[in-house]
Amino acid sequence: MKYTDLADLPTVVDITTAARALGLSRTYAYHLAKHDQFPCKVIRIGISYRVPVAALLDLLDYEPEPG
Numbered sequence: 001m002k003y004t005d006l007a008d009l010p011t012v013v014d015i016t017t018a019a020r021a022l023g024l025s026r027t028y029a030y031h032l033a034k035h036d037q038f039p040c041k042v043i044r045i046g047i048s049y050r051v052p053v054a055a056l057l058d059l060l061d062y063e064p065e066p067g
Contacts, residue, residue, distance in 0.1 A: 006062050009053045015042070018051035021060065 001020045009017070015038075019029030022039065032038040033049045041055040 007064050012050045012052055015049040018056055
């Protein structure tokens with residue numbers, strides 16, 4: 001995922017999308033989430049994991065370009 005793609009993310013993304021933004025494999029991301037070690041906030045909904053984009057952007061120290 002490119003840095004410029006981060007601005008187009010919705011409010012919440014699945015764990016796979018968050019993993020792509022962090023450069024992690026899907027399998028490793030699920031492993032981290034399952035063991036409460038994912039590097040940012042993860043919300044578990046049933047058997048699904050969702051990541052708030054605000055937490056992801058904060059972790060990546062993302063600042064949108066003005067304009």
